[in-house]
Amino acid sequence: MRHLVLLLHDGHLCAAEKEPHASARAVRVEGSDAPIPCTDESALKNALLDLQDMPHDVLVVIADRRGRALWRNLLCAQPPLDRLLDEWELRRLEALPATGQERRTVNPAVTLAECIFSEDPDAALAEARNALEARITQETENWQQERARLEAEIATLTAQRNALRRIDVERLASYLPALYEHVFTVVPPTDLALLCHTLTPPAVSSPWPEPAPETVRRLQADFRALPEKEQREIVAWAQNLPQAPRLVPRPEMREWIDGLTQASKSRTR
Secondary structure (H helix, E strand, C coil), rough: CCCEEEEECCCCEEEEEEEECCCCCCEEEEEEECEECCHHHHHHHHHHHHHHCCCCCEEEEEECCCHHHHHHHHHHHCCCCCCCCCCCCEEEHHCCCCCCCCCCCCHHHHHHHHHHCCCCHHHHHHHHHHHHHHHHHHHHEEEEEHHHHHHHHHHHHHHHHHHHHHHHHHHHHHHHHHHHCCCCCCHHHHHHHHHCCCCCCCCCCCCCCCCCHHHHHHHHHHHHCHHHHHHHHHHHHHHHHHHHHHHHEHHHHHHHCCCCCCCHHHHHH
């Protein structure tokens, strides 16, 4: 006898078929082998319409409390579907052995059909459990591989972030002398590194001599050539230093720094 098994559990529906001397196999419902949402009579009717041409001798509906109520409501509200409901039976899901039917990634109707209608139920149950455990093991391995991939990606991004921070501290070390007098006397290189969240300070000698006027002018020209956004970020960073009240802007850059500060304030309003 060929059985068509319909499982209604936890607001989902899936189907399987079991023929004599053959293993149970999944039946696609609305294009899916896995459980599909089924929370009302309309969804259940659509699923039955999709299954009505499936060859079978008996339709077996296995349902939890919610599914049984849904099945009864359908029978009361809708006319019977030809042939599909010629011979059917309703079974309680609570009376069945636990077989992992709660999983959404496999078709639990196959496991139940194999267990219920097999010529050797104990062997079928053991085989179904072994298959399910193998599937869970494989999925666990897949999850572990994905976790390892993500951890490696995080490590790469962290290294890139740290590299950017090192670049930032070097960038600051090259431009701050163009803006402020005796800057590394006020903000030692080790402090600058820590404030940039890196343990590698810029290569600045101690004591640090003031650069030559020609070098300062070149640095100032390079600074003015930066995109305005980068200029504002450097000035804002310097003004947020704990030592900022002791920083003395170079006279030729004071007006430029004030303009960048005002531009930053206007953008935050």
